Amino acid sequence: MGGRRASIARLLIVLWTLVILAFLYLPMISVVLASFTKKRYFSFPITAWDTVWYEKALESLSVRNIIATSLSVAVMVTAFSVVLGFCSALAFARYDWKGRKQFQKMILLPIFFPQAVLGLALLLWFTNIGIVTSWKTAVFAHMVWIVPIVTLIMSIQVYSFDPALEEAAFDLGASRRQVLKEITLPILAPGIVSGAIFAFLLSWGNFPLSLFSTGADQTVPEWLYAKMVMGYTPLVPTLGSLTMGGAAVVVVLVLIGFQIRRMRQR
């Protein structure tokens, strides 16, 4: 019968999924391995393990500088994108209004757009209206790409939001502010948090937009790229590992937070 064939197919699909997951993490494992090597140039198997490059990275002033730049950009992008994204997610998924379909498609356009070209277009734009590019213009550039993504992420939560809850609160005499504070925001909180995390980490890791919009300032991905293409230093895998570790910590904390919230609600 078909049952046996179906179970073989199922097994193959599971195996294939595991292979691809391994494929996704392989290069990251490579970077971490390389960061613990003592030698100046990487070769495998690693003969001398050391954490000397971590010490050097943490001492280096220029490394601290670029991390500070990347953090400032990511924090600003997150703050602005969450506010803009929240409004537009409501327009995207909550309200019925004439022009909504067009609005939804407009939101998607910057995502369906080559980022490097967007970065260059923004550089031309800044230059022509007489703004000197720096990390602040990078915030603006990142937002053009990140606000739409945050909107989409929050929209998923907004779609599952029942407007009747708000109406019930109004009927019971709640003010507009009370409804927002007591009903809308708490229910949409997971979407807002997910949106914020994505905004922060996508900005932190972005390269094509930063490359053209930071001017004299440099973010971590730009610095890594410059060192990879010319003037390799063993700090590249080290700093790479550090940023991966940072991202992992953020994600784990958030997942724990969601878990606690879920347990409290039960």
Next chain:
Amino acid sequence: MAEAMAGPTSPPWHAKAGAWLRQPGVLAALPTTLFLSIGFAGPLVIVLVYSFMPPRTFSMFQAPTLVNFVSVVTDSYYISFFWSLGLSTVTVVLLLLVCYPIAYGMAKLFGRWANLVTVLVALPLLISENIRLFGWVLFLLKNGILDGSLQALFGLTIPSLVYSVPAIVLGLTYVYLPFMLFPLVIGLSMVPQSLKEAAADLGATRLQIFREVEMPLAMPGILIGAMLTFILTLGSLAESKILGGQAVVMIADDIESAFTYAQNWPKGAVLSVLLIVFSGVLVFFLFRRIDLDRIIGRR
């Protein structure tokens, strides 16, 4: 005439516009719409204007000319464009083949494990692609992890696999995999299992079910995945630079060097316009076929 037909009770146009503006949806849409007009539409217009400026000029107020568009053909600007088209096509086909079984598993077989797979696939997106591509360099390099392991285990030596066209395709497939996988999952979960069973009961073969039931119903997801990855790979920059070395110049590299080393902004602009128009046409046809409320909201 129109006014007479609308009758005396119809409000004037500015009252209608005022009423439209006061809708909560319009108010909520306003900030982002303004932001994207300044941050997205504005820059695109500037690029378009520059593509009509004489070569090697740095101002927008010269007499417009079509020289750059002619140069696309005569000065072989199109070579990098065709390389990009070719590499993107190969990548999209590979991604469809790689992701379809996983997406099927996530939509139909894995049950609650599907959430874990989703998280595991999404996590690498949060790490800069530069770092991940560099990991591939370390893996594929001469004396790298693959070569070193083969030497240590089997005494085999292989040539460096990095800095070649296949390495670029590997990098593109790797980086854009989630952008194909997630739309496919959404598309496939829109196919009701009962419909496939009904088709099987009516005597359809596996291939027939796939072609006549599954594919058409999953098409919005397949199209979004294919278009998104095609456009993103078409404009990719880091993959060919980090993994490709000097093997191929892709269009985004070409655009970048036109704006930086070559200092020929109009050339960069005309190549950008080529890319924008090409992606724009694809997106236009895609958007005509999909309904976002259904895909994202599952309404």
